[in-house]
Amino acid sequence: MKKIILAVPKGRISNELIPLLETMNIKIENDFFDSNTRKLYFKTNHNNFEIIRVRSFDVATFVAFGAAQIGVAGNDILKEFQYNEIYSILDLKIGKCRLSVAKKKDEINQIDDQKGHILVATKYKETVIDHFAEKGIRAECIKLNGAIELAPKLGICSTIVDLVSTGNTLKENNLVETEVLLNITSRLIVNKIAYKVMNSNITNWVKRFERAINE
Incomplete structure (x- = not known):
């Protein structure tokens, strides 16, 4: 065999x-x-x-x-x-977890797609591009393989797409989950x-x- x-x-x-x-x-x-x-x-x-x-x-x-x-x-x-x-x-x-969009807490109500463009830190480049394209938004991805929650904190961008389990890591980094792309x-x-x-x-x-x- x-x-x-x-x-x-x-x-x-x-x-x-x-x-x-x-x-x-x-x-x-x-x-x-x-x-x-x-x-x-x-x-x-x-x-x-x-x-x-x-x-x-x-x-x-x-x-x-x-x-x-x-x-x-x-x-x-x-x-x-x-x-x-x-x-x-x-x-x-x-x-079990989920793939979600998260934003800085103090920028959650800002409209960041006025020009049809958004900057996102993620390791899921293709998924993110496809997701926002369906909304008519061009996503530019900053490819990170870890510590993605630091990107908004350090001013690289205001939006991330990453895996979420309990949500505690997001809260600790002043981020709010705004949308679930996929249940995993x-x-x-x-x-x-x-x-x-x-x-x-x-x-x-x-x-x-x-x-x-x-x-």
């Missing part, structure tokens, strides 16, 4: 995924749980099932290019990259070619995920 590689994101989603994997009787080698490890490739108790751990924004790319046959990625990432090489198979119902959960994704070539094997693992979600 051919090997299946599962790409999982680092951080919170990885932690939320572990109980699902345990329900599926997937036991990952101990290094996976070592916060000091620099390993990215991990074996499991199944000889034909291994795991790679990468940045959340890279999961879809690894799956799209066939380096991993399946992966776990938020629908925010799928929307941003829109890879044709991927099937979104299953909503895993973990990693993590999805099980599959490389289309792998799904055709390894259909029975991948389908078996998809069914295991499905049963684990419903338990």
Whole structure:
């Protein structure tokens, strides 16, 4: 039986995924749980099932290019990259949050699109451009990969688009959530070619995920 590689994101989603994997009787080698490890490739108790751990924004790319046959990625990432090489198979119902527009509290009532232009700090460039284009507004994106809430505070711009969970980080940085672009959960994704070539094997693992979600 051919090997299946599962790409999982680092951080919170990885932690939320572990109980699902345990329900599926997937036991990952101990290094996976070592916060000091620099390993990215991990074996499991199944000889034909291994795991790679990468940045959340890279999961879809690894799956799209066939380096991993399946992966776990938020629908925010799928929307941003829109890879044709991927099937979104299953909503895993973990990693719940939202992608939102937020503005400086003292500028929330200002009309910043009078000239059909807005400056936005975000790492979701394509999603933001498409969203504001639907409103007839040209969005110019300042690409940041972290600490996005600092952009308005330091005068780079007054608007950001970022992930929001509790909203506490926004409040602490004097920002107000003004619009939700997307409600997010993590999805099980599959490389289309792998799904055709390894259909029975991948389908078996998809069914295991499905049963684990419903338990």
